Amino acid sequence: MSSDPDRECPVDGLFLELNKLTFVKRGQLRLEHNGHRAGGIDQQEMVSSKKSAVLVDGVILNGPTTDAKAGEKFVEEACRLIMEEVVLKATDVNEKVCEWRSPEQLKQLLDLEMRDTGEPHHRLLELCQDVIRYSVKTNHPRFFNQLYAGLDYYSLVARFMIEALNPSVYTYEVSPVFLLVEEAVLKKMIEFIGWKEGDGIFNPGGSVSNMYAMNLARYKYCPDIKEKGLSGLPRLILFTSAECHYSMKKAASFLGIGTDNVCFVETDGRGKMIPDELERQIWQARKEGAAPFLVCATSGTTVLGAFDPLDEIADICERHGLWLHVDASWGGSALLSRKHRKLLHGVHRADSVAWNPHKMLMAGIQCCALLVKDKSDLLKKCYSAKASYLFQQDKFYDVSYDTGDKSIQCSRRPDAFKFWMTWKALGTSGLEERVNRALALSRYLVEEIKKREGFKLLLEPEYANICFWYIPPSLREMEEGPEFWAKLNLVAPAIKERMMKKGSLMLSYQPHRGKVNFFRQVVISPQVSREDMDFLLDEIDLLGRDM
Amino acid sequence: MSSDPDRECPVDGLFLELNKLTFVKRGQLRLEHNGHRAGGIDQQEMVSSKKSAVLVDGVILNGPTTDAKAGEKFVEEACRLIMEEVVLKATDVNEKVCEWRSPEQLKQLLDLEMRDTGEPHHRLLELCQDVIRYSVKTNHPRFFNQLYAGLDYYSLVARFMIEALNPSVYTYEVSPVFLLVEEAVLKKMIEFIGWKEGDGIFNPGGSVSNMYAMNLARYKYCPDIKEKGLSGLPRLILFTSAECHYSMKKAASFLGIGTDNVCFVETDGRGKMIPDELERQIWQARKEGAAPFLVCATSGTTVLGAFDPLDEIADICERHGLWLHVDASWGGSALLSRKHRKLLHGVHRADSVAWNPHKMLMAGIQCCALLVKDKSDLLKKCYSAKASYLFQQDKFYDVSYDTGDKSIQCSRRPDAFKFWMTWKALGTSGLEERVNRALALSRYLVEEIKKREGFKLLLEPEYANICFWYIPPSLREMEEGPEFWAKLNLVAPAIKERMMKKGSLMLSYQPHRGKVNFFRQVVISPQVSREDMDFLLDEIDLLGRDM
Numbered sequence A, B: 001m002s003s004d005p006d007r008e009c010p011v012d013g014l015f016l017e018l019n020k021l022t023f024v025k026r027g028q029l030r031l032e033h034n035g036h037r038a039g040g041i042d043q044q045e046m047v048s049s050k051k052s053a054v055l056v057d058g059v060i061l062n063g064p065t066t067d068a069k070a071g072e073k074f075v076e077e078a079c080r081l082i083m084e085e086v087v088l089k090a091t092d093v094n095e096k097v098c099e100w101r102s103p104e105q106l107k108q109l110l111d112l113e114m115r116d117t118g119e120p121h122h123r124l125l126e127l128c129q130d131v132i133r134y135s136v137k138t139n140h141p142r143f144f145n146q147l148y149a150g151l152d153y154y155s156l157v158a159r160f161m162i163e164a165l166n167p168s169v170y171t172y173e174v175s176p177v178f179l180l181v182e183e184a185v186l187k188k189m190i191e192f193i194g195w196k197e198g199d200g201i202f203n204p205g206g207s208v209s210n211m212y213a214m215n216l217a218r219y220k221y222c223p224d225i226k227e228k229g230l231s232g233l234p235r236l237i238l239f240t241s242a243e244c245h246y247s248m249k250k251a252a253s254f255l256g257i258g259t260d261n262v263c264f265v266e267t268d269g270r271g272k273m274i275p276d277e278l279e280r281q282i283w284q285a286r287k288e289g290a291a292p293f294l295v296c297a298t299s300g301t302t303v304l305g306a307f308d309p310l311d312e313i314a315d316i317c318e319r320h321g322l323w324l325h326v327d328a329s330w331g332g333s334a335l336l337s338r339k340h341r342k343l344l345h346g347v348h349r350a351d352s353v354a355w356n357p358h359k360m361l362m363a364g365i366q367c368c369a370l371l372v373k374d375k376s377d378l379l380k381k382c383y384s385a386k387a388s389y390l391f392q393q394d395k396f397y398d399v400s401y402d403t404g405d406k407s408i409q410c411s412r413r414p415d416a417f418k419f420w421m422t423w424k425a426l427g428t429s430g431l432e433e434r435v436n437r438a439l440a441l442s443r444y445l446v447e448e449i450k451k452r453e454g455f456k457l458l459l460e461p462e463y464a465n466i467c468f469w470y471i472p473p474s475l476r477e478m479e480e481g482p483e484f485w486a487k488l489n490l491v492a493p494a495i496k497e498r499m500m501k502k503g504s505l506m507l508s509y510q511p512h513r514g515k516v517n518f519f520r521q522v523v524i525s526p527q528v529s530r531e532d533m534d535f536l537l538d539e540i541d542l543l544g545r546d547m
Helices: A043-049 A068-087 A103-109 A121-134 A153-165 A176-193 A206-221 A247-254 A275-287 A310-320 A331-336 A378-383 A416-451 A482-502 A530-544 B043-049 B068-087 B103-109 B121-134 B153-165 B176-193 B206-221 B247-254 B275-287 B310-320 B331-336 B378-383 B416-451 B482-502 B530-544
Strands: A015-018 A053-056 A199-203 A236-241 A262-265 A291-298 A323-327 A352-355 A368-372 A455-457 A465-470 A506-512 A515-522 B015-018 B053-056 B199-203 B236-241 B262-265 B291-298 B323-327 B352-355 B368-372 B455-457 B465-470 B506-512 B515-522
Touching: A053 B416, A068 A121, A068 B068, A068 B153, A103 A121, A103 B176, A121 B153, A121 B176, A121 B416, A153 A416, A153 B068, A153 B121, A153 B153, A176 A199, A176 A331, A176 A368, A176 A416, A176 B103, A176 B121, A199 A206, A199 A378, A206 A236, A206 A247, A206 A291, A206 A323, A206 A352, A206 A368, A206 A378, A236 A247, A236 A275, A247 A262, A262 A275, A275 A291, A275 A310, A291 A310, A310 A323, A331 A352, A331 A416, A416 A455, A416 A465, A416 A530, A416 B053, A416 B121, A465 A482, A465 A530, A482 A506, A482 A515, A482 A530, B068 B121, B103 B121, B153 B416, B176 B199, B176 B331, B176 B368, B176 B416, B199 B206, B199 B378, B206 B236, B206 B247, B206 B291, B206 B323, B206 B352, B206 B368, B206 B378, B236 B247, B236 B275, B247 B262, B262 B275, B275 B291, B275 B310, B291 B310, B310 B323, B331 B352, B331 B416, B416 B455, B416 B465, B416 B530, B465 B482, B465 B530, B482 B506, B482 B515, B482 B530
Parallel strands: A236 A262, A236 A291, A291 A323, A323 A352, B236 B262, B236 B291, B291 B323, B323 B352
Antiparallel strands: A015 A053, A199 A368, A352 A368, A455 A465, A465 A515, A506 A515, B015 B053, B199 B368, B352 B368, B455 B465, B465 B515, B506 B515
């Protein structure tokens, strides 16, 4: 079809009531099916048994046009394919992590174009197979590239259910179960933070949670901003560690605060914010006439996995009357481990916490909560717009369960349900085990790196990020001067290219704050074993030993 | 487990290498399975065949701890349940749309609590069954409550695939297929808008798309805001119709512009923005020293389904040098119909368009694109934060495919894929048919409402929103004075309560701009037939005739 707006439909305005169906315009109607399952009669019978078939604008309106039986069969076949090609292969280390093709090659291999006419089911299933084949297997035991990995069977089931039920969580009337589940999960997470009560909301990503927190802190600082905006106000300023996630900059820019008004506080050798530096910068900002309103501490930084000293930072926030937000998107899951929760010591003093169960706890992308200590309905006050078509006040049930007005979104996915299902399946003890195991594996890897020639730790990790260089034989005798670092900088990208083309594993590399390219290994999934750690080092050595 | 931070793990710091596995601490380890499928040997064999079992911090690190076989079986059983209880029942009008329970009752019926120990699989499957039972069947042919409905088998398969593959679309290296699919879908949508080229991004909701557009327009107006923020700038002001979606207010507040700086332009009797009023308000704002930067037109308003006159609004925007954003979240899908695309006449003159295929085109929540006419990389300039751990510039492939820095999110779901699959399956002609059929059914319903006693149209609709009152027998002879309206206001909520408790259908009601509570019927799904329209009116009459 062309997108010419002036091309007219040939049967415009036709509105007929027919006692017998005599005319079916091809392309306008496909009555391939007996219609509602309830009927159980075939198409001819159905049409003639109706009191009258109705044709409006060239469209016959009796019975549905979808071929439900064929559609259901297609879903069943596709599910089988997904089980065989994705779920059953997820734990198989003999499968490739990725089947690398360049963008140009992949465009040739995939039939991406959308056409006037549709494709038959068998062709669609081939397409599905291609999509799976060339997609990265993020649930493969040797996918270590991001802060998520692995396959959790329970959250996967929850995710399938969500997709089949297709809910949106804004009102109790359309999402009764999922709203109650969200409430229960938030309550439990709040308990692990150590608050007596609180509020919260699940968001599409930790970046969005951080934005929510920044806006809440700003609202608390000056509620009038909601209506009046920032015009005429002093320069608002916030503080975060130099190792924080880049979403803090994005948030400051999006919220009209400006990236220049994000003060990056220096960190120590392990990537932790230096409290004295924070306080110095707050004084400095005040002296310059700016208005500090927020400190963001990070529990589990993206690259180094560092944890800011929350207790000392909370002291400073108290002294200066500043909102303390803790970005625990990555590190928050340590709260479930009695052994490791000390990493977040003092988190209960935060005003808000971002925590993503889709990372260490494998709830599936995305599953991200913002938790708020305040119980005066701050989220609702800050975010509500009171749409009368959605949040009617004269409903027959308690409308305090219509929590959609706490959100910047209108439709919202029930992400809490994914985490809930895993929690139900494993119990708190099972979740704790996962965290403990991932961190034990990390420790094992660290010790192995220390033992092996050609591997060099960047720093002693606190969490599941293990940052290290691989030093190929040709560089091992070289002095660590500018030439050495320049050459070492090329090693990780070159090994990464080789591992992706081979498809044997995936882990990320990056330069970081003056350090040349190094690998960042991340351990998450319980499908990962000590053998995979050994393989990782063997494989990097194998891929890089001729460099 | 308690969340007491000081409770210590009993086996702290233990790091042993064992030649023979002799000690398994209960609760720390569950080696129920033979580990990696590749091995194919049982647990005892596996442990003893390894060169050495390793115990770190009380955790045995050899082999994975997940019981993959049991997990896979659970997924298979759950999939069967989902097929039977959700997918196969979706087209059955004899099923209930909802199984209403109050929040208090539902909390009793569902076992929501998360405990220390997990639940066995059979219990989890019962929980899944309960979740399905008490969830609203949004894919039921008689769910008309929101601007989404129905079951699209193709997008459903795409959604299952997404969940199984668990990708995040920010870099080509982790999401090669899905990034190319997004590019292809955006290109096609841009073609239907009528632009020669453009850019875009899929977002978690039309509200977020509207925020993106507002921020882009602001960036275009003054790029310095990204770094400097709004402090010290004149009062930015934007214009939108009085019938616009509430997300415009949310966006203005979130972005630091302030809701007072959203000027609501008056609409005509059909809910369309009055262009002369717009121009008058722009002059007025300038006179007051404010800085207009954006006009948002709506194509398909939420309640009335009205389409603003885009061509005339575009003229005004051109004259005043203002960014024109079209919120076509709901109405954009009309672009696929040669018959109905005239509703958006002039849309090609917009600077940005929000369009949600998850609504009329049933791509599943959420599937929402923001399309941008500019091709100077405005999205990237406005949103980039250049995180070096993700967007390394020394990768071995063309990093222009790493589009994640155009987004406010970090992880992002590949929502375009859901729409792509449906488009591939139906072709453009099949999508066009769906739109034509939904609007033909709407016309049918309108004519039926006009014929029936006790039903009164609010206004002649342009699109798939049919707004009407049901006037119960006791009010039919009453004069349309204050008492009549006060009584009529109570009717829709009372009927809604009855229909939900019966579970026979769901449609929404609302008061709106001086009009007392009325029903808003929305037609979307091709599973809906003329019989369902008749049922709707019969059922409302049945439920309300004693009022």
